[in-house]
C-alpha cells in the first residue's frame with residue numbers, strides 16, 4: 001500500500017506571483033510562513049524554475065525529503081505544459097515536470113493551478129462532501145476552472161477560455177480584467193453574471209465555488225449575481241493552489257476519488 005507523507009511543499013505559480021508553503025496534508029493547514037515572490041517578467045521557464053528553487057531552499061535542509069507539488073496556469077498532461085496563458089509561449093509543449101525535477105534534484109508533481117485549487121476545496125473547503133457537479137473557478141490574472149463530479153476531478157477543463165459574447169471569457173471577467181478596466185464591483189459583476197450564467201446553462205452544476213485572491217471580498221460581488229445555482233466563496237481563499245498541489249504530491253499515485261465521502 002502506498003504510504004502518504006503528512007507534510008508536503010506546495011508551490012503555486014501564477015501570472016503575477018509565485019507562492020509556496022509547507023502544508024500538513026492531513027489537516028489542510030499551512031505549517032510554515034507563506035513565501036511570496038513576484039513572477040519574473042516575461043514568465044520564462046528558466047526564470048520561473050530558478051525562483052521556485054530559491055523558495056524551496058528557504059524551507060531548509062529539513063524539508064529535503066518532502067514531496068513537492070507545483071501548480072501552474074496551463075493545461076498539464078503527463079508533466080508536459082500544453083498551453084500558456086499569461087506566461088511565456090515557451091511553456092507550450094515543454095516537459096515542465098522534468099525541468100523542475102532536474103533543477104531541484106527531486107521528484108515533483110506538476111498540475112494545473114485551478115485543478116490544484118479544486119482538489120484543496122474538495123478535501124478541505126467549500127466542495128467537501130458536495131454531491132453532483134461542483135465547478136470551482138479562480139478569478140485572478142486569468143480564470144481557472146476545476147470540475148468535480150461526486151468528488152472526481154475532470155482535469156484541464158479550461159473553461160476560463162469559454163467564448164462568451166464572442167470574447168475569451170477571462171479577457172472580460174477575470175480579476176485582472178476588472179483592474180485593467182478600473183471597473184466598479186457592479187460593472188464587473190455584470191460580466192461575471194454573463195460568465196456564470198453561461199456555465200450554468202451548459203453544465204447545471206450543484207454548486208459554484210469562487211476562488212482567487214478577490215474571493216476575500218466576495219461580499220462585494222457575489223450578492224449581485226442572479227443564478228439558480230448556489231455560489232459561494234472558496235473556503236481556502238488564495239491558499240487553495242498551494243494546498244492542492246501539496247496534497248496531490250503527498251498522495252501521488254492515489255486516485256483522487258478514493259477518499260471522497262459524500263456523507
Ligand code: BGC
Pocket residue numbers: 072073074075083084085086112113114115138140141142143144145158160161170
Ligand atoms: C489558464 C488556465 C489557468 C487559469 C488560472 C488560464 O488563463 O489557461 O490553465 O488555470 O488561467 O490561472
